[in-house]
Amino acid sequence: MKLKKGIPVIDQGNKLGFWGGKFGGNFVPETLKKPIEDLEVLFNKLKKDKKFIQERDKYFKNWIGVPTRFIKLENLSRHVGGAQIWSKVVSDANGGAHKVYNATVHCLLAKRSGKKVIIGDTGAGYAGKMLSMAAKKFGLKCKIFMGAKDIARQQPNVKAMKKNGAEVVPVYSGSQTLVDAVSECMRFWVANCDTTAMCVGSTVGPAVFVRICGWSTSQISRELKVQLIDEFGSIPKKLKLYNCVGGGSSSFGFWNEFMDYDKKQCEFIGIEAGGPAKSKKHAAPLTYGSKIGILHGAAQYVNQNSDGQIEETESISAGLDYPGISPLHCFLKDTKRARYTAASDEQALEAYKLVTRFEKLRPSLEPSHAFAVAISESKKLSKDTIVVVNSCGDAYKDRGILEKRLGKKYVKSN
Amino acid sequence: MLNPISIAFKKAKQENRPALLTYTVAGDSSKKQSLRILKSISKNADILELGVPHNTPVADGSQIQTSAYRAIKNGIKVNDIFKIVKDFKKFDKNKPVILMGYYNMIFQYGENKFLNKCKLSGVNGLIIVDLPWPENKNFAKKCKKKSIYFIQLLSPTTTKIRLKKIIKDSHPMNYFISMLSTTGGKLKVSPNDILKNYSKIKRIDPKKEIVIGFGITEKTIGKLRPADGLVVGSAICKEISRSLKHRQNPVTNVSKLVKKLKSKIL
Incomplete structure (x- = not known):
C-alpha cells in the first residue's frame, strides 16, 4: 500500500472507491x-x-470567517519546557468548530x-x-x-x-x-x-x-501552510501536527496540504478517544488494533466482536465517540504516513485544565485529547520543534460535563 | 438438481398464485422460538427468509430492528443461525431457506467459510442488503459455484441501464424493493404503480423470478398477486413483538398470520 505524491489523497481511491484497495467503498x-x-x-x-x-x-471568507488564527501558546510552552506549542484556532470559525x-x-x-x-x-x-x-x-x-x-x-x-x-x-x-x-x-x-x-x-x-x-476541511491546512510560511519564512524543519480523531474530518483537513512532505519534517499525530481510564470500552480503533470491517457503507478499522457486531464505545467526548474511523485514516495508518495514539477521558480533562490555566483558549473535550498527547510529547522535544495542535472546537458545548467533572470554576473563569 | 427456490416458484405457478416468502430474524425471540416459528409457518410459506441480525442495520425500519436487537440480546451468533437452518431442514428438507443480512457478518466469518457452512446447513439463497452490484460480482460467482442463489436487489431508483446489467448477471431470482423506504415502511406507492414498475423489470428477462418486498401486509398483499413472489417481513416481526408484549405465544400467532397471508393470495 502506497501513498502517491502530487495527487490529493481524496482522489487516490480506485474505481470502486477503495483507498489502498481495501478501505472505503460503497457498501450501500x-x-x-x-x-x-x-x-x-x-x-x-x-x-x-x-x-x-x-x-x-x-x-x-465572508460567512465562516477564514482564516482562523494561528497562535503561539507562549505560557503553556514555557510551562511544559520543550517544543514550541502553537495552536490553529479552528474554533474561531463561525459556529465554533x-x-x-x-x-x-x-x-x-x-x-x-x-x-x-x-x-x-x-x-x-x-x-x-x-x-x-x-x-x-x-x-x-x-x-x-x-x-x-x-x-x-x-x-x-x-x-x-x-x-x-x-x-x-x-x-x-x-x-x-x-x-x-x-x-x-x-x-x-x-x-x-x-x-x-x-x-x-x-x-x-x-x-x-x-x-x-x-475536500471541505482541507481549508484548515491551506491556511496553516500560508501562516507557517508567514511566521517562519518556510515550512519548519521539525513540524508536528497533533489532532484528535473521531471520524477524522478535522485531522484530515489539518494535514492534507502537508501530505507530500517527508514525515521526518512534518509528522502527523492522530489522537483517538481512549475512554475512561478504568473502562475497557474505547473509541480508538486504530490505536488498539481493531479489525477491518464494514460500517456505514465503508470498509474501515472498527470496534466489533468476532461475529461482526459493532461494539459500543465510551468516551467523555461525544464527537470522538464513534466505533469506526475514516477510510482515509486507515489508509494513512497503513501507509505509515500518520501515527495514531489515544488519550483517556482523564488525560483530556487534565489537558483542558492546563491549557485554560495558561492560555486564553478553551478547547472542547475533543481537541483536549490532542492537547493531552501534544503536551506530554512536547516535554521531550527540542526547542526548535514546532508543535501545532488543532483546537477544532470550542468548549462552550461541554459546560455541563466540565462543571460536573472539574467544578464550576473551570466553566466560569473562561 | 434444481435449486428448491426454483421448485417453489414452479409449484406456486402451477397453483396460479405468487409464492409467499416470509422473513423472520434468526434467534427472535430466542434460538428455540425462532426454529419453532419456522417449523410452524413452513406449511403456508413457500420460501423462508431468515434474517441474520446485525446491530447497525442501515436499511431496516423499526420492526426488524427491534427483532434484530432482541435476537442479539438473547445471544444469537452466526453459527447458531446455521444450526437453526440445519435443524429446520431435518424437519422439512425441501423447503427453501434464504439468509438475508449485512455484509460485515459474512466478511468477518470469511466469504468461503460462510458459503461452505451455508451449503452444509442447507441454505439455498443469500440476500446481502449492502453488497450491491457490481461490488457483489465476485461473491455472486462464488455462490453460483455452490449452487446457492445470490439474490440481487432492484429498487425504484435503479436506472434502466443498470437494471439491464444487473439482471444480465443475476441468478434465477431477484428482489424488487417496492418503494423508497426502509423495511416495514407504510406503502406510499399504489399497488398498481408498484406492479407497473415490476412489469418493466419483468420484461427485461421474463425467465427470472422477481419477488416484491417492503411494506407488504395483510391489507396490501392481495393487490400484488400478479408478482412471482411476495415477501412479508416487518408485519411478522411486529406480530412477534406484539405477542411478547401481550404474553401470548408468538409461534401460534405468527403461524396464524402467515396462514391468513396465504389465504389472500390463493
Missing part, C-alpha cells in the same frame, strides 16, 4: 446507488469548476442539485449545529439525527440547532450515540433520497461523502 443498499452516483458526478464536476470554487471561497466547512459545501451542493431538504447526523452536536446554520443561510429545510445520550450531554448545541429552525430527531436505538445517529440518518435517506440531500458529518460513510468532507 441498492436504493442509494443512484443518489450516490448523482452526487459523485456533481461533486467531480464542481470541484474543478472555478466559479464554484470562487463561490465556496466567498462563503468561507471545523464542521462548518463540510456543512457549507454540502448545502452548496444541495442547492445545485435542486434539493430542498438536507439531513445530517451529529455526535457532539457541532456537525448538526453547523448544518442547521448553513441550511438556514441557504434556505434549505434541515433535519438532524442525534443519539438520545448525546442530546442529553450536549444541550447547548441542541438549543442552537433548534434556534436555527432545524428539527432534531432523537435516536433511541443501540448505544444512543453517534453511530446510531449516522445509521438513522442513512435510513431516512434511503426512504427520502428523491427529495432530500444527505450530509455525513465526518470523513466517513460511502466514498463520496469521505471525499466531500476531506
Whole structure:
C-alpha cells in the first residue's frame, strides 16, 4: 500500500472507491446507488469548476470567517519546557468548530442539485449545529439525527440547532450515540433520497461523502501552510501536527496540504478517544488494533466482536465517540504516513485544565485529547520543534460535563 | 438438481398464485422460538427468509430492528443461525431457506467459510442488503459455484441501464424493493404503480423470478398477486413483538398470520 505524491489523497481511491484497495467503498443498499452516483458526478464536476470554487471561497471568507488564527501558546510552552506549542484556532470559525466547512459545501451542493431538504447526523452536536446554520443561510429545510445520550450531554448545541429552525430527531436505538445517529440518518435517506440531500458529518460513510468532507476541511491546512510560511519564512524543519480523531474530518483537513512532505519534517499525530481510564470500552480503533470491517457503507478499522457486531464505545467526548474511523485514516495508518495514539477521558480533562490555566483558549473535550498527547510529547522535544495542535472546537458545548467533572470554576473563569 | 427456490416458484405457478416468502430474524425471540416459528409457518410459506441480525442495520425500519436487537440480546451468533437452518431442514428438507443480512457478518466469518457452512446447513439463497452490484460480482460467482442463489436487489431508483446489467448477471431470482423506504415502511406507492414498475423489470428477462418486498401486509398483499413472489417481513416481526408484549405465544400467532397471508393470495 502506497501513498502517491502530487495527487490529493481524496482522489487516490480506485474505481470502486477503495483507498489502498481495501478501505472505503460503497457498501450501500441498492436504493442509494443512484443518489450516490448523482452526487459523485456533481461533486467531480464542481470541484474543478472555478466559479464554484470562487463561490465556496466567498462563503468561507465572508460567512465562516477564514482564516482562523494561528497562535503561539507562549505560557503553556514555557510551562511544559520543550517544543514550541502553537495552536490553529479552528474554533474561531463561525459556529465554533471545523464542521462548518463540510456543512457549507454540502448545502452548496444541495442547492445545485435542486434539493430542498438536507439531513445530517451529529455526535457532539457541532456537525448538526453547523448544518442547521448553513441550511438556514441557504434556505434549505434541515433535519438532524442525534443519539438520545448525546442530546442529553450536549444541550447547548441542541438549543442552537433548534434556534436555527432545524428539527432534531432523537435516536433511541443501540448505544444512543453517534453511530446510531449516522445509521438513522442513512435510513431516512434511503426512504427520502428523491427529495432530500444527505450530509455525513465526518470523513466517513460511502466514498463520496469521505471525499466531500476531506475536500471541505482541507481549508484548515491551506491556511496553516500560508501562516507557517508567514511566521517562519518556510515550512519548519521539525513540524508536528497533533489532532484528535473521531471520524477524522478535522485531522484530515489539518494535514492534507502537508501530505507530500517527508514525515521526518512534518509528522502527523492522530489522537483517538481512549475512554475512561478504568473502562475497557474505547473509541480508538486504530490505536488498539481493531479489525477491518464494514460500517456505514465503508470498509474501515472498527470496534466489533468476532461475529461482526459493532461494539459500543465510551468516551467523555461525544464527537470522538464513534466505533469506526475514516477510510482515509486507515489508509494513512497503513501507509505509515500518520501515527495514531489515544488519550483517556482523564488525560483530556487534565489537558483542558492546563491549557485554560495558561492560555486564553478553551478547547472542547475533543481537541483536549490532542492537547493531552501534544503536551506530554512536547516535554521531550527540542526547542526548535514546532508543535501545532488543532483546537477544532470550542468548549462552550461541554459546560455541563466540565462543571460536573472539574467544578464550576473551570466553566466560569473562561 | 434444481435449486428448491426454483421448485417453489414452479409449484406456486402451477397453483396460479405468487409464492409467499416470509422473513423472520434468526434467534427472535430466542434460538428455540425462532426454529419453532419456522417449523410452524413452513406449511403456508413457500420460501423462508431468515434474517441474520446485525446491530447497525442501515436499511431496516423499526420492526426488524427491534427483532434484530432482541435476537442479539438473547445471544444469537452466526453459527447458531446455521444450526437453526440445519435443524429446520431435518424437519422439512425441501423447503427453501434464504439468509438475508449485512455484509460485515459474512466478511468477518470469511466469504468461503460462510458459503461452505451455508451449503452444509442447507441454505439455498443469500440476500446481502449492502453488497450491491457490481461490488457483489465476485461473491455472486462464488455462490453460483455452490449452487446457492445470490439474490440481487432492484429498487425504484435503479436506472434502466443498470437494471439491464444487473439482471444480465443475476441468478434465477431477484428482489424488487417496492418503494423508497426502509423495511416495514407504510406503502406510499399504489399497488398498481408498484406492479407497473415490476412489469418493466419483468420484461427485461421474463425467465427470472422477481419477488416484491417492503411494506407488504395483510391489507396490501392481495393487490400484488400478479408478482412471482411476495415477501412479508416487518408485519411478522411486529406480530412477534406484539405477542411478547401481550404474553401470548408468538409461534401460534405468527403461524396464524402467515396462514391468513396465504389465504389472500390463493
